[in-house]
Amino acid sequence: MRVVIMGCGRVGSALALRLDALGHLVTVVDQNPDAFRRLGAFDGERVTGIGFDRDTLVEAGIESADAFAAVSSGDNSNILAARVARETFGVTNVVARIYDPGRAEVYERLGIPTVATVPWAADQVLRRILPQGATSEFTDTTGTLSLAQVQVHPGWVGTRLTALEARVGARVAYVVRLGRALLPGPDTVHQDGDQVHLLARAADLADVERSLVQPPAAEE
The missing domain is CATH 3.40.50.720 (NAD(P)-binding Rossmann-like Domain)
Structure with missing residues (x-):
């Protein structure tokens, strides 16, 4: 280019x-x-x-x-x-x-x-201060969808990301693992240390974050 x-x-x-x-x-x-x-x-x-x-x-x-x-x-x-x-x-x-x-x-x-x-810059600092992401990394121009890095309870380790998506009704856009970003597939499992970046409705983002800091239910 x-x-x-x-x-x-x-x-x-x-x-x-x-x-x-x-x-x-x-x-x-x-x-x-x-x-x-x-x-x-x-x-x-x-x-x-x-x-x-x-x-x-x-x-x-x-x-x-x-x-x-x-x-x-x-x-x-x-x-x-x-x-x-x-x-x-x-x-x-x-x-x-x-x-x-x-x-x-x-x-x-x-x-x-x-x-x-x-x-x-303020958002990046906030993410390192608060236990939850609190603000989005990106919001589309209509204000409908937001991309945010979310905190995930350690209890989700070993669980497929599709189960996490089903819990909150959102989509895992990508995961940063060991310093590298990867696109999750249907069998991708959440690992310890993963940074989960999730795409959700902007109006639902706070509820999504609150839900994911809780451990998964037994059936998940």
């Missing part, structure tokens, strides 16, 4: 290096040339300029890009650049980093995928 990244801060540089290591063609745009020092050993291209400027984007190869990520430190710049990439140059795979969660919801409804930085 050819990917254009606007912003060479900590997020942009880390994203660029990971994509570069995976063999993708990457161009990073930043108006501060000193920011490119974060890239170190990087095989991609560096373009100095304003990330939402059309000429700058053309220089960065936006016309042949498969994806565009706007991850600078400014919400307005990120959204403007994302809209230019999508509406002017027809890039379909576009994402923007947003600090203001209210704006993030608005732009999601406009069809621009966003990563709301502050809520995400």
